[in-house]
Amino acid sequence: MNSGYAVPAVALVVVATVLVGAFGLRVSRTTSDFYVASRTVGPRLNAAAISGEYLSAASFLGIAGLVLVQGPDMLWYPVGYTAGYLVLLLFVAAPLRRSGAYTLPDFAEARLASRPVRRLAGAFVVGVGWLYLLPQLQGAGLTLTVLTGAPDSLGGVIVAVVVTATVAAGGMRSITFVQAFQYWLKLTALLVPALFLVVAWQGDGAPRHAFAEPAAFREQRAVHVDDTVDLTLEAPLTVTVTGTVDGRRHDATALRLPAGTHRIERGTRLTFARGSAVPAADRSADGTMSASLAAGRAERPLYATYGLILATFLGTMGLPHVVVRFYTSPHGVAARRTTVAVLALIGCFYLLPPLYGALGRLYAPELALTGDADAAVLLLPDRMIGGPGGDLLGALVAGGAFAAFLSTASGLTMAVAGVLTQDVLPSRGVRHFRLGTGLAMAVPLAAAVVVGGLPVADAVGLAFAVSASSFCPLLVLGIWWRRLTPPGAAAGMLVGGGSAFLAVTATMAGLPATGSLHALLAWPALWSVPLGFLTMVLVSLATASRVPPGTAAILARFHLPESLGATEVKA
Amino acid sequence: MSGFLAGLLVAILPLLAAGFWLGRRTARPQSLGGLGTPVEHATFQTLHTASLAAPPLRSGLTEETARKSARGLRSLLGTDALCLADEKDVLVWDGVGAHHRAEIAQRLAGPLETGRGEAFPLHCGSPDCPVRWAVVAPLTVDDRVHGALVACAPRESAVLVRAAGEVARWVSVQLELADLDDSRTRLIEAEIKALRAQISPHFIFNSLAVIASFVRTDPERARELLLEFADFTRYSFRRHGDFTTLADELHAIDQYLALVRARFGDRLAVTLQIAPEVLPVALPFLCLQPLVENAVKHGLEGKADKCHIRITAQDAGAEALVVIEDDGAGMDPELLRRILAGGGSPSGGIGLSNVDDRLRQVYGDDHGLVLETAPGAGMKITARLPKYQPGVHSGARLTPE
Numbered sequence: 001m002n003s004g005y006a007v008p009a010v011a012l013v014v015v016a017t018v019l020v021g022a023f024g025l026r027v028s029r030t031t032s033d034f035y036v037a038s039r040t041v042g043p044r045l046n047a048a049a050i051s052g053e054y055l056s057a058a059s060f061l062g063i064a065g066l067v068l069v070q071g072p073d074m075l076w077y078p079v080g081y082t083a084g085y086l087v088l089l090l091f092v093a094a095p096l097r098r099s100g101a102y103t104l105p106d107f108a109e110a111r112l113a114s115r116p117v118r119r120l121a122g123a124f125v126v127g128v129g130w131l132y133l134l135p136q137l138q139g140a141g142l143t144l145t146v147l148t149g150a151p152d153s154l155g156g157v158i159v160a161v162v163v164t165a166t167v168a169a170g171g172m173r174s175i176t177f178v179q180a181f182q183y184w185l186k187l188t189a190l191l192v193p194a195l196f197l198v199v200a201w202q203g204d205g206a207p208r209h210a211f212a213e214p215a216a217f218r219e220q221r222a223v224h225v226d227d228t229v230d231l232t233l234e235a236p237l238t239v240t241v242t243g244t245v246d247g248r249r250h251d252a253t254a255l256r257l258p259a260g261t262h263r264i265e266r267g268t269r270l271t272f273a274r275g276s277a278v279p280a281a282d283r284s285a286d287g288t289m290s291a292s293l294a295a296g297r298a299e300r301p302l303y304a305t306y307g308l309i310l311a312t313f314l315g316t317m318g319l320p321h322v323v324v325r326f327y328t329s330p331h332g333v334a335a336r337r338t339t340v341a342v343l344a345l346i347g348c349f350y351l352l353p354p355l356y357g358a359l360g361r362l363y364a365p366e367l368a369l370t371g372d373a374d375a376a377v378l379l380l381p382d383r384m385i386g387g388p389g390g391d392l393l394g395a396l397v398a399g400g401a402f403a404a405f406l407s408t409a410s411g412l413t414m415a416v417a418g419v420l421t422q423d424v425l426p427s428r429g430v431r432h433f434r435l436g437t438g439l440a441m442a443v444p445l446a447a448a449v450v451v452g453g454l455p456v457a458d459a460v461g462l463a464f465a466v467s468a469s470s471f472c473p474l475l476v477l478g479i480w481w482r483r484l485t486p487p488g489a490a491a492g493m494l495v496g497g498g499s500a501f502l503a504v505t506a507t508m509a510g511l512p513a514t515g516s517l518h519a520l521l522a523w524p525a526l527w528s529v530p531l532g533f534l535t536m537v538l539v540s541l542a543t544a545s546r547v548p549p550g551t552a553a554i555l556a557r558f559h560l561p562e563s564l565g566a567t568e569v570k571a
Numbered sequence: 572m573s574g575f576l577a578g579l580l581v582a583i584l585p586l587l588a589a590g591f592w593l594g595r596r597t598a599r600p601q602s603l604g605g606l607g608t609p610v611e612h613a614t615f616q617t618l619h620t621a622s623l624a625a626p627p628l629r630s631g632l633t634e635e636t637a638r639k640s641a642r643g644l645r646s647l648l649g650t651d652a653l654c655l656a657d658e659k660d661v662l663v664w665d666g667v668g669a670h671h672r673a674e675i676a677q678r679l680a681g682p683l684e685t686g687r688g689e690a691f692p693l694h695c696g697s698p699d700c701p702v703r704w705a706v707v708a709p710l711t712v713d714d715r716v717h718g719a720l721v722a723c724a725p726r727e728s729a730v731l732v733r734a735a736g737e738v739a740r741w742v743s744v745q746l747e748l749a750d751l752d753d754s755r756t757r758l759i760e761a762e763i764k765a766l767r768a769q770i771s772p773h774f775i776f777n778s779l780a781v782i783a784s785f786v787r788t789d790p791e792r793a794r795e796l797l798l799e800f801a802d803f804t805r806y807s808f809r810r811h812g813d814f815t816t817l818a819d820e821l822h823a824i825d826q827y828l829a830l831v832r833a834r835f836g837d838r839l840a841v842t843l844q845i846a847p848e849v850l851p852v853a854l855p856f857l858c859l860q861p862l863v864e865n866a867v868k869h870g871l872e873g874k875a876d877k878c879h880i881r882i883t884a885q886d887a888g889a890e891a892l893v894v895i896e897d898d899g900a901g902m903d904p905e906l907l908r909r910i911l912a913g914g915g916s917p918s919g920g921i922g923l924s925n926v927d928d929r930l931r932q933v934y935g936d937d938h939g940l941v942l943e944t945a946p947g948a949g950m951k952i953t954a955r956l957p958k959y960q961p962g963v964h965s966g967a968r969l970t971p972e
Contacts, residue, residue: 034825037843038818040850100853100965102889102958109961123588175886176848327958328848330818418888433888545635557964 005388005395006147013185013399014158017406018166020178040330041176047341049176050325052183054342055349056132056408057139060186060401062457063350065373067357068364069455073301074357076308077457078350082343084316084464089339092317094332095479095558102327103415104320104471105423111478113548114486117493122423124470124497125320126440128463129416131504132319133409133444135459139374140405141448142456146375147398153449159402160445163409167417168437175414176328182407183345189400190352193381193393197359200384207362217278222271223366231262231279231369238276243268270369278365300519307523308461314529315464318471320419321411331562356380374456377401409441416440462504469528470497473536481537482555485547488540496532500524620647621741628745629752632710632718634662641665644720644742648734652702652723658683658716668702668723671695675705675721682707686716688739690732693723701725706732708739712746759932771922774830774864775804781834796833799826807857816965817884817891817956818850820859824882827860831867838871844883849891853965854956855929861922862895862940862952869950870899891956898949907942923952934960 031037041049059081066074101107108114108121137156144155201207225243237257241250244265245257264270272278316322329335360367360376363383367373378401381393420436470493477484477492503524520527548554607615624643627636637655641663645653652666654675661676671693682689690706702723710718720742722735778800785793803826806819832839863882870878878899885892911924927940934957944950957963 031843032841034821034828034843037845038821038825038850039847040818041847100959100963106959110959113961119592327851330851414888422889 005391006398009395009399010144010147010402013402014162014406017178017182017403018162020181040334041328043329043334043337044341045176045180046325046328046334046338047345048180048183049328050179050322050338050342051345051349052179052181052186052407053321053325053411054319054346054408055183055186055404056460057136057401057404058457058460059350059353060190060404061139061143061374061377062135062455062460063353064356064360064377065367065375065455066457067354068360068376069368069373071361073305074457075354076305077312077461078353080309080312080464081316082346082350083313085339085343085346087313088317088322089336089343092475092479093326093335093339096323096475097326097329097335098332098558098560098562099554102324103418104318104323104474105419107323107478108474108489111548111554112484112486112489113550114489117486117490119423120490120493121471121474122419124318124466124493125419126416126424127497127501128318128467128470129320129412129419129440130444130447131463131466132460133412133416133441134447135456135463136405136409136412137444137448138459139456140402142372142374143378143398143401143405146372146378155405156445156448159405159409160441163406163413164437164441167410167413168434175410179407179411182403183349185403186400186407187349187352189396189403190349190356190377193397194352194355196389196393197380197384198355201359201362204384217272217274217276217365222269223369225264225266225268225270225370228266229264229369231257231264233257233259233262233279235259235277237279238273240271241268243270272366278368300516303519303526304523307465307526310529311461311465311468311523311525313468314472314525315466315468317475318467319464320415321408324411324415333561353377359384413437413440459508462507465523465525465528466497466500466504468525469500469532472529473532477533477536477540479555479558481540482551483540483544483547484536485540485543487543487546488536488538491539492532492536495535496528499531500528503528617647625745628742629749631749631753632657632662632746637662640742644738648722648731648738650722650724650731654721654723655718656683656721657718661721662718666723668693668700671702671705671723678705679707679719679721682709682719683716686711686714688732688736690727692727704728704731706735708735710739710743710746712743712750717743717746762928762932771864774827777834778830781830785833792833796830799829802826803830809856813856814853814963814965815856816850817845817852817854817859817893819965820854820857821845821850823857824860824863827863828867835871838877839867840877840879842879842881844881844885846884846886846891848886849884849956849958851965852891852956852958853960853963855933855963858926858929859893859895859954861926862954865922866895866897866899866950866952869902870897872900887955889958891958893954893956894951896949896951901944901946901948901950903946904944907944911942926954930954930956933963 059078063074063077066077096107099107099110101110104125105118105121109118137159140155140159141152142155144150144158145152236259239255239257240252241255242252243250245255245268246262247265326335326338329338356377359380360373364376364379367376367379378394378397381397382390384390385393417433417436417440420439421433425432425436473492473496474489478489503521507518507522620643624640624647627639630636632655641653641655642665644655645665650666652664652668652671654664654672655662656676656679661672661679664672674693678689678691686709688706688708690704693700693703693705695703702725704724704727706722706724708720708722709716710720720735720739722731722738724731778796782793782796782800785796803823806823806826828839828841863880866880867878870880878897881894881896883892883894883896885894907923911927923940923942931939934955938955938957941953941955942950943953
């Protein structure tokens with residue numbers, strides 16, 4: 001792909017983000033008019049900001065990649081990512097805003113008046129934030145590799161440096177405007193090329209077999225294998241090979257591979273004939289991380305699907321960078337309106353990635369083989385349209401992808417750094433915030449360099465699972481159950497969230513590659529969320545004497561509209 | 572393999588962190604154990620037990636604090652059973668023989684009435700009951716009986732009577748301290764109430780004079796100003812809630828400036844730069860308006876030409892950063908320090924030190940005002956307001972758009 005357009009596009013997005021972050025406020029809000037200056041953020045602007053911060057690499061690249069590789073089952077991802085806001089709207093949004101809490105640890109303290117629970121919640125914010133940052137950096141690395149052939153980790157390093165610098169320098173202050181801008185940028189970057197791609201697809205005779213199994217090459221296609229893979233063939237296949245297959249060197253020879261598993265060494269070039277089926281690659285063989293959670297999904301599809309649904313539906317409310325945005329809403333009703341607008345905006349956006357996935361299955365099926373399926377969105381414009389037009393559209397998509405990494409990563413870094421500065425590092429101050437920012441980014445960056453290869457949407461799914469098992473019980477029970485006690489909340493978060501976290505790290509480390517244990521660990525939400533709720537309820541009931549004294553007044557404040565609260569007698 | 576190792580590392584990190592945290596929390600300086608003679612060692616032990624029992628009692632005598640401290644007190648006395656009671660009932664029974672609880676509760680009435688200790692035998696049906704005697708020592712705060720400490724033992728013992736008396740006196744001291752804490756909190760609350768809403772009388776006179784000057788020449792303007800004045804005083808004198816939102820406070824500042832502008836006309840220019848994210852931040856009521864008032868006063872003082880005031884509110888992570896700048900006469904930093912230290916000043920520095928006091932009381936000592944000034948160089952006042960602070964919530968809804 002021609003990087004002549006893409007690199008400037010990426011650079012432009014980076015520079016624009018930094019500049020708007022640093023100067024946006026000065027330009028847009030300097031006034032001598034109090035009415036203008038004290039206008040609060042309206043629900044729609046705030047919703048665009050939330051969406052901009054929320055739509056990450058997983059949404060922008062990951063969903064299309066998963067749909068490409070695994071077909072329509074993966075449509076549960078966009079559904080789940082969206083429906084999480086429905087749960088948030090119904091159970092959490094307005095009371096959370098009325099609690100006056102800025103972060104999740106604030107909420108824990110406001111509700112339970114307990115420093116230890118606050119610290120524990122802070123620890124989980126850091127954990128979820130790191131798990132979520134990891135795929136952003138990996139996605140950035142992948143994007144840059146696809147665009148320019150740069151080393152894998154370079155893109156991640158660039159995003160890490162830009163985000164750390166802007167956040168630590170106190171930039172991103174007018175963050176609502178920046179993030180709202182990012183949402184529209186991302187939507188444009190997917191929508192405009194999508195329109196062109198659909199036109200191209202129509203011009204191509206509108207082939208409809210996108211989800212017919214298995215995906216097949218529509219024309220002769222050469223595939224370069226960058227990492228050693230094991231190919232599993234269901235039927236014999238004829239390919240032209242330059243490189244090493246099953247330990248034997250070939251040089252541009254036509255080879256008939258019988259059904260079974262074949263090892264393709266790195267650096268091999270395979271040329272498939274028109275119409276041949278795309279073989280399935282098993283990347284666990286080359287000694288790196290388990291490349292995908294596909295194994296568990298294939299074995300236990302129903303369990304995996306429900307695990308995913310539960311994690312995404314309930315995990316959204318515990319995402320640290322989403323929660324802080326609700327503070328910007330002036331009151332509970334506005335928070336609810338904001339959530340409704342978020343549902344609309346995100347719903348619109350999520351129509352597009354599956355489209356890319358389906359087109360990718362038609363026009364770039366070899367991505368499933370090389371393991372770069374996440375790059376489908378980036379490659380399609382070039383593949384389907386080509387020429388300068390394709391390059392320009394590709395550049396637009398690349399810019400949008402970088403907007404996705406930057407916005408989500410900066411929001412997460414702010415949240416994690418805030419917790420590190422406030423609750424972990426010894427004393428407060430600007431220097432410590434900078435230290436916290438560095439630390440917040442250093443850990444996922446190191447992990448992104450060391451831990452390779454989980455598809456970004458899967459990796460984000462794991463962060464959702466931890467969030468759903470720790471914060472969902474805390475928020476839902478904290479808001480709706482008056483008998484919650486500090487020990488109960490702490491135990492529930494530790495047992496639910498802790499076990500989910502262990503399962504997730506085990507999965508990322510590639511511990512059990514197959515079997516039902518793998519499915520249990522790769523999709524922990526289905527058992528860890530009920531476990532978290534159950535522990536929280538049981539321990540709370542067992543420590544009934546520890547219900548915080550002001551609970552009735554606090555819950556009244558959570559649930560009564562502010563206009564009533566003003567005249568409320570002191571409870 | 573490297574992947575597996577990395578995963579393992581990632582998994583171990585949180586465990587390490589948790590271990591570190593637990594270790595730090597539970598670590599106690601044990602190094603004193605080997606020091607000194609056995610007698611000194613026993614003294615250390617006693618003092619340590621006493622210090623462990625003290626913190627719960629510092630928050631007053633309730634069922635929970637009694638429960639938390641009873642065990643420490645019992646080991647301090649070395650008895651088989653100990654109970655703590657308030658004026659009405661037995662709060663907690665630590666140790667054996669809890670079936671005497673009701674009996675003790677009945678016998679307490681006398682000592683609580685007289686405020687004198689008492690020792691009496693316990694009546695028990697079972698022959699092998701471990702406690703036969705009870706020593707009651709009253710807990711007095713300011714000569715008023717607040718409760719009693721009861722130590723039970725198998726037999727009568729003068730040592731126990733003496734020890735119980737001493738421990739009761741020690742507990743009484745803790746309760747007195749709790750009382751002191753309580754009155755300090757009340758004092759702070761009263762102070763906040765007294766400090767709030769001190770709009771200066773000069774401002775009222777000046778505003779009314781300005782409005783009066785417009786009544787003939789420009790009645791419409793006079794009417795508008797009167798309405799602004801009414802709104803501002805309504806905000807200043809409101810009774811409910813100690814906290815407001817930044818948006819409401821800005822609204823009040825706007826009304827204040829409208830009145831000031833009517834007096835000084837074009838001499839006063841104001842620039843605002845407010846990040847909308849921080850508008851919902853809750854803050855102590857009327858804590859920015861005095862700063863603006865101060866800036867206006869200093870900006871126009873001894874200057875014939877224009878004064879420029881700049882108000883910024885920035886979003887800084889978990890805090891809002893509010894800066895109020897003027898380009899007026901400035902001030903000698905030494906003088907300012909004296910004013911803030913409570914020395915008082917002729918030019919009404921009350922406003923600044925008042926705001927500083929309140930911010931420190933609400934948010935803690937590291938959230939006081941930061942002032943940068945020099946003679947002739949204007950003044951810059953910075954306030955850091957946490958977005959969330961336990962107990963701080965505005966209660967009122969932001970003004971609807």
